[in-house]
Amino acid sequence: MPLLRRLTSLLGPSQAARELQWIKKHALQARLSVEDLVDRRMRDEPLQYILGTQPFGPLDIRVRAPVLIPRPETEHWTIKLSEAVSPTPAKPFRLLDIGTGTGCIPLLLCHLWPKGSVSACGVDVSDDALTLSRENAKAHGFERGPVDLELRNTFQAVRANILDPAFTTSVDPPYDVVTSNPPYIPFHEYLDLPRSVSRFEDPKALFGGPMDGLDFYPAIVKVLTQDGFMNRNGIVALEIGHQQGEDVHKILKQTGKFKEISIWNDPWGKQRTVFAKM
Amino acid sequence: MSTPEDIASLRILKETEPLREAWERYTKCNETLDDTRALLDDPDETMRSMASEEYNSVQEEVEELVTDTLPALLIPPSPTGNLGALIELKAGVGGAESCLFVVDLLRMYQRFLENSDYKYTMVSTNEIEQGGIRDALMEVSAPGAYDLLRWESGVHRVQRVPHTEASGRVHTSTVAVIVLPLVTEQEAQSQQLYRMEDVRIEVMRARGAGGQHVNKTESAVRLTHVPSGITVSMQDERSQHQNRRRAFQVLQARLMDQKVVRDMADKRAAKNNLVSGVDRSDKIRTYNYAQERVTDHRIGLSLMNLSSVLEGDGLGNFLTALQKNYRESLMEQMLQGN
Structure with a gap:
């Protein structure tokens, strides 16, 4: 069967035509067989893993199974965050990204904010994610050097688990901004995930807990409301699942430590990000 | 310190420098002609022939100055002169054959741009399953690309026996080309x-x-x-x-x-201007395969070498002729006091 027709049976005509174009282009550059790549796609492998990259803002982020593929919703709020607050080289930010995966969030912020205005730390529990985020930082020139003389933004990856009581000591606070796209899919929705997600992407990056998928938010909030963890006027941006806005809003509000809490919608009209100022 | 007025006058001075140079050359040439004219009747034969030789060559220079150099300098600089271009091609009448002609025209522009050292990027192409392209968009970001290509806008018509036609009958199909001025976000x-x-x-x-x-x-x-x-x-x-x-x-x-x-339109530039007076929906050019002929209907120019046009070199002849036509119509307008 012709390649386009095979892909059409999986994706519909217009998506199939576009994906085939991207696959062909990649096959040509990487000297791979188009047929092999289409075979992989037909077995539900995400296009992004097949192509090895996903554009995220103006950056091309390397992706590799099983590290979570950057989503357009995340791209959207990260760009919005970069406009909502703006550090300067005179008043630089320290940024912590919890569950950094490919490193896409802090790396895009490193790219969008002025040179020398941010030093970012991405933490993850997965070795695959730590390796990949370091590769991405290097590819975009944000890896931390032994001595940085010129004005630049930097990223470093650190192994740490937000659920571990020793988390705080391993990340060297204080921070000005904390971002996170923690796992938030509840169990009953996990069972209905498309196979390209559930079979290829790391469950540790997706599964948010057996009940409501909200296990990680109280843990994150508990850490960052500790005395001395955040600098004055600290900023928090947390991605949430499509029905978790109210719950996560409440988790932050209960602490009494936030001056302002708002919920941002994604481009598809779903509540997607809880943004808060301390 | 120079005032803003000074800077403005300096800029005018700088911009008009080529005009001044051309005018000075023109006056100088006329002086030379006057001087040499006396020697044309010199009793010495060698002197006479030298004088006549010089006279003719200077006269040629004057002619060039008057017909080409000076008029070209009088045309104000193009307000779109620094813009790049977006070229859109869309299949029109003729179904699949029209989509095949989109491929040919696309290649024509690509070859032409490659030969003229213009970089281009394909922004999008919408291929159809039978082969052929329904629509395509390409970006030529180099400054000047828009002024170079703007007269390509309009309907391009092809007359040929399609590959898909078994009976050998000639079909007429069309492709719409739209050349848009590329502006940066800041602009x-x-x-x-x-x-x-x-x-x-x-x-x-x-x-x-x-x-x-x-x-x-x-x-x-x-x-x-x-x-x-x-x-x-x-x-x-x-x-x-x-x-x-x-x-x-x-x-x-x-x-x-x-x-x-x-x-x-505001400047009434369209009034006597063949090119810009043409509506986007008018056919501007015909590619006739049987006769190996390409005709531009706006300036009545035919080239009897279709393959050279489609391979990219011949297109330059049309672009130059259209450019010249546009300049002349601008000159005419100036003479009419518009």
């Missing part, structure tokens, strides 16, 4: 082409729960500029962000195009 803002609040941004299709639940690429974006009703859809790039950027680029180019057309 668009400074020209006040649109206000952000007038642009509606829509993302195509629902993503269900979205976020971590879905890893399918859903990157299509549609912009609507409400006051003008212009809509732009973009889906060839792999991310929202890229499609959005591309869509804004096209929207800005469309709005700039409207502005250029409006400005021309």
Whole structure:
């Protein structure tokens, strides 16, 4: 069967035509067989893993199974965050990204904010994610050097688990901004995930807990409301699942430590990000 | 210290320098002609022939100055002279054959641009299953590309026996070409082409729960500029962000195009101008395969070497002729006091 027709049976005509174009282009550059790549796609492998990259803002982020593929919703709020607050080289930010995966969030912020205005730390529990985020930082020139003389933004990856009581000591606070796209899919929705997600992407990056998928938010909030963890006027941006806005809003509000809490919608009209100022 | 007025006058001085040089050369030539004229009747034969030789060559120079150099310098610099171009090709009448001709025209422009050292990027191509392209968009960002290619806008007609035609019958099909002025974001803002609040941004299709639940690429974006009703859809790039950027680029180019057309109408530039008077829906050029002929209907120019046009070199002849035609019509307008 012709390649386009095979892909059409999986994706519909217009998506199939576009994906085939991207696959062909990649096959040509990487000297791979188009047929092999289409075979992989037909077995539900995400296009992004097949192509090895996903554009995220103006950056091309390397992706590799099983590290979570950057989503357009995340791209959207990260760009919005970069406009909502703006550090300067005179008043630089320290940024912590919890569950950094490919490193896409802090790396895009490193790219969008002025040179020398941010030093970012991405933490993850997965070795695959730590390796990949370091590769991405290097590819975009944000890896931390032994001595940085010129004005630049930097990223470093650190192994740490937000659920571990020793988390705080391993990340060297204080921070000005904390971002996170923690796992938030509840169990009953996990069972209905498309196979390209559930079979290829790391469950540790997706599964948010057996009940409501909200296990990680109280843990994150508990850490960052500790005395001395955040600098004055600290900023928090947390991605949430499509029905978790109210719950996560409440988790932050209960602490009494936030001056302002708002919920941002994604481009598809779903509540997607809880943004808060301390 | 130089005042803003000084700077303005200096700029005028600088801009008119080529004109001054040409005028000085013209006066000098005339002096030489006067001096040599006396020697044309010199009793010495050698002197006479030297004088006549010089006289003729100087006279040629004067002619060139009067017919080409000076008029060209009198035309004000093009307001779109620094802009790049977006070239849109769309299959028209003729179904699949028209889509095949889009491929040929696309290659014609690509070859021409490669030969003239212009870089281009394919922004999008919409291929059809039988082979052929329904529509394509290419970007030529180099300054000057718009002025070079703008007269390609219009309907291009092909007359040939399609590959798909078994009976050998000649078909007539058309492809619409639209060349738009490419403006940068900053230029668009400074020209006040649109206000952000007038642009509606829509993302195509629902993503269900979205976020971590879905890893399918859903990157299509549609912009609507409400006051003008212009809509732009973009889906060839792999991310929202890229499609959005591309869509804004096209929207800005469309709005700039409207502005250029409006400005021309305001200046009544269309009045005696064959080229700009042509409507976008008029056929501007015919490619006749049987006769190996390409005819531009606006200037009545035919080239009897179709393959050279389609392979890219011949197109330059049309572009030069159209450019010349445009300059002449601008000159005429100036003479008529417009």
